[in-house]
Structure formats: C-alpha cells, structure tokens
Amino acid sequence: MPEIPDTLFEKLNDMFGKRMKIDEDFLEKYSHDETAELKGNIPGVVLFPMTAEEISEVLKLANHYKVPVTPRGAGTGLSGGAIPEPGGIVLSLEKMNKMVEFDESNLMITVEPGMITSEIQKIAERYGLLYAGDPCSSESSTIGGNIAENAGGNKVLKYGPTGSHVYGLEVVLPTGEITNFGGKMVKNVTGLDMVHLLVGSEGTLGIVTKITLRLLPKPKFSVALLAPFESVETAIGVVPKLIKDSGIMPSSLEFMDNSSIKLACEFLNVNFPYSEAGAHLILEVEGNDRDAVADEYEKLGDICLKEGALEVFVADNRNTREKLWKVRKSVAEALMVYSPVHCMEDVSVPTASIPELLKGSSEIAAAHNLETIAFGHAGDGNVHITFIKGKSSEEHWKTHLKQALRELYELAKELGGCISGEHGIGIKRKKYLPIALDEAQIRLIKGIKRVFDPNNILNPGKIVDV
Amino acid sequence: MPEIPDTLFEKLNDMFGKRMKIDEDFLEKYSHDETAELKGNIPGVVLFPMTAEEISEVLKLANHYKVPVTPRGAGTGLSGGAIPEPGGIVLSLEKMNKMVEFDESNLMITVEPGMITSEIQKIAERYGLLYAGDPCSSESSTIGGNIAENAGGNKVLKYGPTGSHVYGLEVVLPTGEITNFGGKMVKNVTGLDMVHLLVGSEGTLGIVTKITLRLLPKPKFSVALLAPFESVETAIGVVPKLIKDSGIMPSSLEFMDNSSIKLACEFLNVNFPYSEAGAHLILEVEGNDRDAVADEYEKLGDICLKEGALEVFVADNRNTREKLWKVRKSVAEALMVYSPVHCMEDVSVPTASIPELLKGSSEIAAAHNLETIAFGHAGDGNVHITFIKGKSSEEHWKTHLKQALRELYELAKELGGCISGEHGIGIKRKKYLPIALDEAQIRLIKGIKRVFDPNNILNPGKIVDV
Numbered sequence: 059m060p061e062i063p064d065t066l067f068e069k070l071n072d073m074f075g076k077r078m079k080i081d082e083d084f085l086e087k088y089s090h091d092e093t094a095e096l097k098g099n100i101p102g103v104v105l106f107p108m109t110a111e112e113i114s115e116v117l118k119l120a121n122h123y124k125v126p127v128t129p130r131g132a133g134t135g136l137s138g139g140a141i142p143e144p145g146g147i148v149l150s151l152e153k154m155n156k157m158v159e160f161d162e163s164n165l166m167i168t169v170e171p172g173m174i175t176s177e178i179q180k181i182a183e184r185y186g187l188l189y190a191g192d193p194c195s196s197e198s199s200t201i202g203g204n205i206a207e208n209a210g211g212n213k214v215l216k217y218g219p220t221g222s223h224v225y226g227l228e229v230v231l232p233t234g235e236i237t238n239f240g241g242k243m244v245k246n247v248t249g250l251d252m253v254h255l256l257v258g259s260e261g262t263l264g265i266v267t268k269i270t271l272r273l274l275p276k277p278k279f280s281v282a283l284l285a286p287f288e289s290v291e292t293a294i295g296v297v298p299k300l301i302k303d304s305g306i307m308p309s310s311l312e313f314m315d316n317s318s319i320k321l322a323c324e325f326l327n328v329n330f331p332y333s334e335a336g337a338h339l340i341l342e343v344e345g346n347d348r349d350a351v352a353d354e355y356e357k358l359g360d361i362c363l364k365e366g367a368l369e370v371f372v373a374d375n376r377n378t379r380e381k382l383w384k385v386r387k388s389v390a391e392a393l394m395v396y397s398p399v400h401c402m403e404d405v406s407v408p409t410a411s412i413p414e415l416l417k418g419s420s421e422i423a424a425a426h427n428l429e430t431i432a433f434g435h436a437g438d439g440n441v442h443i444t445f446i447k448g449k450s451s452e453e454h455w456k457t458h459l460k461q462a463l464r465e466l467y468e469l470a471k472e473l474g475g476c477i478s479g480e481h482g483i484g485i486k487r488k489k490y491l492p493i494a495l496d497e498a499q500i501r502l503i504k505g506i507k508r509v510f511d512p513n514n515i516l517n518p519g520k521i522v523d524v
Numbered sequence: 525m526p527e528i529p530d531t532l533f534e535k536l537n538d539m540f541g542k543r544m545k546i547d548e549d550f551l552e553k554y555s556h557d558e559t560a561e562l563k564g565n566i567p568g569v570v571l572f573p574m575t576a577e578e579i580s581e582v583l584k585l586a587n588h589y590k591v592p593v594t595p596r597g598a599g600t601g602l603s604g605g606a607i608p609e610p611g612g613i614v615l616s617l618e619k620m621n622k623m624v625e626f627d628e629s630n631l632m633i634t635v636e637p638g639m640i641t642s643e644i645q646k647i648a649e650r651y652g653l654l655y656a657g658d659p660c661s662s663e664s665s666t667i668g669g670n671i672a673e674n675a676g677g678n679k680v681l682k683y684g685p686t687g688s689h690v691y692g693l694e695v696v697l698p699t700g701e702i703t704n705f706g707g708k709m710v711k712n713v714t715g716l717d718m719v720h721l722l723v724g725s726e727g728t729l730g731i732v733t734k735i736t737l738r739l740l741p742k743p744k745f746s747v748a749l750l751a752p753f754e755s756v757e758t759a760i761g762v763v764p765k766l767i768k769d770s771g772i773m774p775s776s777l778e779f780m781d782n783s784s785i786k787l788a789c790e791f792l793n794v795n796f797p798y799s800e801a802g803a804h805l806i807l808e809v810e811g812n813d814r815d816a817v818a819d820e821y822e823k824l825g826d827i828c829l830k831e832g833a834l835e836v837f838v839a840d841n842r843n844t845r846e847k848l849w850k851v852r853k854s855v856a857e858a859l860m861v862y863s864p865v866h867c868m869e870d871v872s873v874p875t876a877s878i879p880e881l882l883k884g885s886s887e888i889a890a891a892h893n894l895e896t897i898a899f900g901h902a903g904d905g906n907v908h909i910t911f912i913k914g915k916s917s918e919e920h921w922k923t924h925l926k927q928a929l930r931e932l933y934e935l936a937k938e939l940g941g942c943i944s945g946e947h948g949i950g951i952k953r954k955k956y957l958p959i960a961l962d963e964a965q966i967r968l969i970k971g972i973k974r975v976f977d978p979n980n981i982l983n984p985g986k987i988v989d990v
Contacts, residue, residue: 163764163876186771208713219711222688235964242874244904245685245945247674247724248953248960249987250969254720258713275771298629305652305741305812346771346820350813408708410629438710479711487714494714498701502975503716509971521715 062102066123077106088148091135095401101142106153110236110267118234120515128517129261131203134195137484139260151202166242168270171202188276190217194387202266208258210480215437216309221257226270232511260482261517263510277344279351281374282382285339285367286332290315292366293337297436298410304357310342311437312386318433322385325392389433399447405470406440406479418469419443426458440479467493483521528568532589543572554614557601559952561867567608572619576702576733584700586981594983595727597669600661603950605726617668632708634736637668654742656683660853668732674724676946681903682775687723692736698977726948727983729976743810745817747840748848751805751833752798756781758832759803763902764876770823776808777903778852784899788851791858855899865913871936872906872945884935885909892924906945933959949987
C-alpha cells in the first residue's frame with residue numbers, strides 16, 4: 059500500500075485543514091462505490107476541495123510525490139470507477155455543488171461537478187426549460203459522476219446520453235493545468251473534440267470542475283403509457299416495431315420483467331396493475347400540442363395492443379406519471395435490499411437484437427443456475443440483466459458469476475453490442491475489455507491516457523492498466 | 525519535395541493499376557480543395573482504393589517509406605484539409621461510395637465514405653426516415669468529408685452536427701490496422717469515445733471506410749418562414765428571442781444579409797421578395813401534426829413581426845420551400861462567381877452574442893477597407909462572415925486580410941466562441957489556433973496525433989504540426 063509521505067501529508071493538511079479527513083469512518087465510506095460485488099480500498103486521505111485551483115495544486119503535488127488521486131462524485135457509480143488506490147488520495151467534489159451561471163439567452167447552465175443531477179433538472183424546469191439528462195440515480199448522483207460515466211437513463215432514445223448535453227468543460231488536467239474545452243457554442247470544430255473524449259473517461263483524463271450544459275424548451279405535455287404483456291418475449295418483441303411502425307420517437311421506452319416489478323412494488327409497498335404479467339413496458343411521449351400528443355400515444359398504444367399487450371394504461375397527469383416512474387426507478391434500490399449480493403449489468407445492443415439478448419441471457423442464467431432479473435432501457439438497447447446470488451452458495455456464486463458474465467459479454471458482442479452502455483468499465487469490467495475492443499483500440503486508449511497523465515496518477519487502474 | 529521512391533511507386537502501380545493516376549490533369553485537380561485563398565500542392569500519385577484492405581496496405585507502405593498520405597472525399601472542404609503534401613499520396617475515397625446496409629429495424633444505415641451526402645438523405649426519405657445531417661454542400665460533399673470536418677449545416681439547431689448521427693465507424697488506423705469503433709448501439713461507454721474523437725479530426729487520426737448513421741422518423745410536415753427585416757441589426761436581434769420566447773426549437777434558423785441575397789439571386793437569376801431589405805431570416809419548423817406545426821410557425825412569425833420583420837412569408841409546400849432553400853444554399857457558390865478571391869469564415873459564438881459578432885465584424889471589415897458579407901446559421905451562432913477582395917489591390921488584400929482574420933478570431937474568442945464551427949482548422953487556420961486553444965490543449969492534440977500516427981504519415985500538417 060503506497061503511504062502518503064509525511065511532507066505531502068503536511069502540505070495537504072495546511073491547504074485543506076478541516077476539509078481533509080483521515081478518520082476511519084470517513085476512509086471507509088470513501089473506500090467504495092455502489093458496485094455490489096466490488097470490495098473497496100481504504101484511501102490515505104479524503105480531501106474536499108472548493109476550487110479548481112486547489113485541485114490543480116493537489117494534482118501537481120501528486121505528480122511530484124507519485125501518489126494516486128481518485129476523484130469522486132456521490133459515489134453512486136456501478137463499475138468501481140470511484141474506488142481509490144489503497145492509501146491514495148480521494149478528491150471528493152461534493153462541496154463543489156453550486157450553480158455558476160444560468161444563461162437564459164443562450165439556454166445554457168453552468169454548474170460545478172458536485173451538483174446533484176435532479177437539482178439541474180429542477181432549476182431548468184423553473185425557467186420552463188428541460189435538462190434532458192435523466193439517469194435513474196438523478197436524485198442522488200452528481201453531474202460530475204454522470205459525465206465521468208456518460209450516464210444514460212430514461213430519455214436517451216430521444217435526447218441522447220449525458221454527453222449530448224455537455225458543451226463546455228473546465229478541466230484540471232492530471233498535470234495540473236486548468237483549461238477550458240468547448241464552451242457555449244453549439245458548433246465547434248476548433249481542434250479535436252476533447253469535450254466528448256473527457257465525457258465517459260471515468261475520471262482518468264482530467265477532473266471536471268465546471269460544466270456547461272445545453273437546455274431545451276420543455277415540451278408542454280408529457281404522457282406515459284404502461285403496457286403489461288403476458289411474457290418477456292411478447293413485450294420485448296414489440297420494442298423494435300414501436301418506433302418503426304409509428305414514425306414517432308418516444309422520449310422513453312422502458313422495460314421491467316415480472317421479478318423487477320415485484321421487487322420494486324414490495325420495496326415501495328405499492329400495488330401495480332397486472333403485477334402478475336410477465337413484463338411491462340413504460341412509454342413516454344411529449345409535445346407542445348395536447349391533441350398531437352394524444353394522437354401519438356394512441357398510435358403507440360394501438361401498436362402495443364395489436365402486438366399482444368394485455369391492456370394499455372394512460373398516465374396523463376403528473377401524479378400518476380410520477381408513481382409509475384417511481385416503480386421503474388426503484389428497481390435497483392429494491393434489488394439492493396432483496397439481495398445485496400448481485401451483479402447488475404448494462405450491456406447495450408442494437409435495439410432489434412433485444413429479444414435475442416433477453417433469450418440468451420436467460421439461457422446463460424439457467425445454465426449456471428443463477429437467479430436473474432431484467433429491466434431497463436429497452437428502447438435504446440440497453441438492458442440491466444442482473445444476476446442474483448439469492449440462496450446459492452458463496453462458491454457457486456463466485457465461480458459461476460465469472461463465467462456467466464463472460465458469456466453475457468460475448469453474447470452482447472456477437473449481437474453487435476458492447477459490454478457497458480452507461481455504467482462504464484471501471485475496475486469491474488476491465489479484464490473483460492478485450493472481449494469488446496481489439497488490441498489496437500486498447501493500445502490507443504492506453505496511449506491517450508499517457509498523453510494526458512504521464513505519471514499515471516489520476517484514477518489509475520480504471521478502464522485499462524497502463 | 526519528397527519523391528515517391530521507385531520501389532514504392534512500383535508496388536502501388538501493381539496494386540492499383542488503372543486506379544492509380546499520375547497524369548498532370550489529375551494531379552492538378554487533386555492538389556487543392558475549395559478553400560478560395562489557398563494554393564494547392566501537386567501530389568505524386570492519386571490512388572482510388574475500393575476496400576479498407578487496400579487502404580491498410582497503402583498506409584503500411586507509407587509508414588515503411590515515410591511517405592505522406594492525404595485522404596480525400598469530394599474535395600469541397602473549406603480549410604485545406606484535403607490539400608496533399610507536395611509529391612505525396614492522395615487517397616481518393618470517391619470509388620468507395622456504396623451503401624453497405626440499410627437496417628430498417630435499427631433505424632441505421634451503413635455507407636462507404638465516398639457516398640454523396642444527399643444520396644443518404646434520399647435513401648432515408650424513401651423509407652419515411654430522416655438523415656438529419658444537412659450541410660449546404662450536401663449535393664456535392666461526401667459523408668466521409670462531412671465526418672472529417674464534423675460538418676454542420678442547416679439543421680444543427682435541432683439535430684446537432686454530423687457527429688450527432690454517427691454511431692459506428694470502420695477505420696483504417698495510420699498504422700494500418702482495420703478496426704471498428706462503436707456500432708449500432710445507441711449507448712456505449714465501453715472505453716473512450718473514439719467515434720467522436722475521429723469525427724472532426726480532419727483525416728489526421730484514421731481513414732474512415734464505413735460509417736453507421738442513425739436515422740430518425742421523418743416529421744410529416746415542414747414549413748419554412750421567410751422574414752425580411754430592415755437591417756442586419758433588427759434581424760439578428762430577434763434570433764436569441766425566437767427560441768426563448770416561443771418555447772419552440774425550430775429545425776433551422778438561417779440568416780442572409782442583403783449582399784448575400786443579391787449575390788444568390790443574381791447567380792440563380794431569380795427574384796426574392798423584399799430583396800432590398802437589410803437582411804432575411806429563414807426559419808423552419810417540423811412536426812407530425814399539421815395543426816401543431818401551424819401553431820408553431822404562427823407563434824414564431826408573430827415574434828418576428830413584433831420584433832420588426834417587414835413581413836413573414838409562409839412556405840408550406842415543398843416547391844416554395846425548396847426555392848427558398850435554393851437561394852440560401854447558393855450563397856457560397858454565387859460568391860465564388862462574384863469574387864473568386866474571398867475568404868469565407870465560420871466562427872461560432874454563443875447565440876446571444878451574434879449581434880455583437882456581426883457588429884464587430886462589420887467594424888473590422890470597415891477598418892481594413894474590405895468588402896464583406898454575412899450569412900449562415902444564426903440559430904446556432906455560426907455565421908459565415910466573408911471578406912471579399914473585390915476591387916482592392918492584391919497587396920491591400922493580403923496584408924489586411926491577415927490582420928482582419930486575426931481580429932475576427934480574437935473577437936469570436938472574446939465573445940466565448942471559437943474560430944471554426946464547421947469548416948475546420950486544416951491548413952488555413954492552423955497558425956491562428958493559439959488564439960482559440962491554450963498551450964496545454966495544443967500539447968494534448970499533438971500527443972493524441974502521435975499516439976495514432978507515430979510516423980506522422982497521415983494527412984500531416986493539418987490542425988497542428990507535430
């Protein structure tokens with residue numbers, strides 16, 4: 059375990075005072091993220107910087123002393139991206155959580171990385187605008203973390219993932235310089251697209267200290283549909299048809315299998331219509347014209363019914379819509395309570411291959427005698443296939459999970475997909491990366507990492523080892 | 525001038541036969557692009573590969589012999605990105621112009637890089653779908669070139685630039701490997717975002733040989749509005765208000781000053797309403813519901829009238845709409861005829877700063893006694909300020925253009941913008957890059973270039989010198 063040298067420790071202590079923590083409770087809390095199956099590493103110190111300049115100083119020191127630094131948002135990550143090196147420095151961005159500017163004329167908001175994502179959604183709403191990033195963790199995750207993982211969520215189908223909304227980034231480079239990539243320009247080909255290289259780089263290429271996001275006019279009307287189906291197969295079979303046959307791009311198209319619904323309802327202590335159905339789809343459409351929105355949801359509802367939906371429920375007021383979404387957004391938390399030992403995946407495949415993915419993953423789970431549930435973002439091909447330890451022995455779980463994961467990733471790759479759609483590689487999927495990427499691609503990733511971070515001090519050991 | 529060694533020449537000749545050209549006419553034609561003020565360089569050979577494998581072979585040979593290779597689409601670029609090194613190899617992708625796959629279930633199309641962009645638009649349309657990339661050069665530029673420059677165009681406001689539609693790329697790396705970045709997944713955080721690093725990299729990081737683009741449901745109704753204004757100031761002053769006050773995101777929001785309109789009308793030999801007006805805005809709105817679209821264009825029209833439009837014309841059928849767009853899309857060509865010596869810029873600023881940009885650029889032109897016109901994509905902050913030699917002397921033009929450009933770029937930077945929104949840096953703006961980017965950013969660009977292309981054989985001397 060690399061110790062923090064005394065001289066460095068003293069310098070950090072002078073700089074941060076009470077904003078430097080070394081008590082055991084703190085170190086334990088900051089040793090892990092929410093990846094169920096990953097143990098953490100106890101860091102040497104946790105720092106709470108307030109400015110880009112402080113972060114720059116820390117990174118310069120880290121280069122000098124060759125001590126690893128791991129940035130961290132809310133710690134809600136699901137691939138171990140915020141797990142520090144043992145004895146290293148954790149830089150928690152939690153105190154950098156303010157709005158820097160709301161620029162109504164340009165429809166842009168600039169915030170610090172520690173702001174909770176739902177805060178941004180709420181601020182935008184107050185101005186009649188929409189921040190279209192909407193990960194399920196929006197009430198707890200930070201925008202900085204969303205950027206690190208290019209978080210997806212429930213509106214990617216229509217609006218794209220987090221990165222689609224990011225136009226400008228203030229970044230402290232691993233070498234200590236503070237720089238600004240992009241800005242409030244909608245178009246920019248001045249040099250390489252560093253903004254989108256940083257997005258999804260899991261805190262390995264720089265620490266984002268200010269973020270400029272584009273907001274959109276908020277559609278006046280939103281209607282959600284809930285469509286129960288007899289089986290997973292019939293529900294998932296509808297997905298590719300919905301957009302193609304309707305000519306409509308829903309803002310959401312989500313999927314929950316029967317076990318997911320039961321878990322969430324039990325956790326929330328609520329009832330859900332057709333809770334015995336094999337699977338449910340949730341769709342959402344939006345627009346500025348009430349009649350046009352009604353036409354659209356009727357068209358989508360008709361396709362569902364024609365393709366085997368048992369019923370289509372319309373949630374056209376905020377209250378019902380929020381109840382519906384609460385169930386969907388609680389599945390991950392419910393799972394945590396039901397079986398803390400589980401492995402939630404987020405493979406992503408071409409939408410039309412979702413039925414094959416679901417079929418294949420059930421077979422993998424069955425072959426390894428593992429409990430499984432599936433839910434997620436069916437409309438964009440990103441489904442949370444989850445393996446659950448349940449009552450199986452520790453040994454069975456460990457041996458079979460490893461093999462089941464490999465088979466799942468290989469299946470996703472065969473279907474033209476990838477091994478992570480929105481949670482990232484982090485530590486969790488690092489050894490499986492060669493399933494998804496070839497040698498040349500991994501060589502390029504390592505090369506880029508070295509260009510940004512020659513001493514490999516910033517969040518080392520994530521995505522790849524260099 | 526680096527000569528192509530005889531042994532390399534023979535190998536290329538064996539491989540390409542009649543698809544290798546060395547006659548003077550060819551070499552001259554492939555020596556330049558459409559950047560009005562840049563002289564070209566005569567290459568040693570022009571090759572017309574048909575496959576990624578052939579390109580891979582050429583790049584391996586180029587590395588061995590240390591001979592520069594410049595990829596080329598239709599040669600319609602506006603920053604010198606396709607100008608070869610003197611005596612080097614030009615790889616023209618013109619013969620790789622086929623559709624590889626139309627995947628209706630996934631709403632994705634895969635094409636070769638040499639396909640003309642408007643072909644893709646037409647294929648999509650045949651299926652009731654939309655390819656939302658729409659550069660003004662769509663009838664002549666290739667999708668490969670659009671990707672190299674992250675071409676913008678007329679629908680960026682709503683749909684984003686070319687890169688927003690690119691999901692998968694087959695790429696031949698400068699070191700010769702053929703690899704696939706991304707694919708048909710809508711979400712992907714498996715490693716770094718190489719797709720969007722390649723987009724806009726001006727053919728310096730790899731040669732794109734297959735492109736997978738996402739298509740969207742095509743809105744059923746499109747209506748264009750033409751709004752003449754007394755002056756540039758009143759027209760441009762409306763722009764930031766249009767989206768903010770209406771809550772509507774038009775698909776286009778274009779601008780032409782009086783000189784632009786006159787040039788285009790003369791070139792096309794057509795009349796334009798209010799052709800004496802100081803400036804015109806063109807707006808376009810789309811949707812699936814005729815009444816909803818009508819409500820939207822009325823709202824936008826009302827805002828224009830309230831803010832000083834002399835009139836608002838509605839083009840609600842394809843014929844009128846196309847006539848309108850023809851004028852807008854012909855400005856660049858008309859300019860070429862009016863004054864072959866000119867310098868078309870594409871600085872990009874936050875939308876709300878457009879009035880200041882226009883005011884400042886007029887002042888710069890006046891101070892340097894240069895003729896100027898302005899037109900372009902007002903809605904996204906990207907305006908084609910153009911300096912024209914007109915009747916000024918060669919010497920006056922050269923001296924003052926250089927200084928005027930520097931002042932324009934500095935103005936764009938001051939306003940929070942960048943020096944190129946959609947045409948790229950290429951050779952043309954290379955020496956001005958330090959106005960837009962700081963030392964650390966330029967160091968990173970050079971570093972990334974070296975990671976991809978250790979021998980600097982692929983399109984050297986573009987964006988930066990390494």
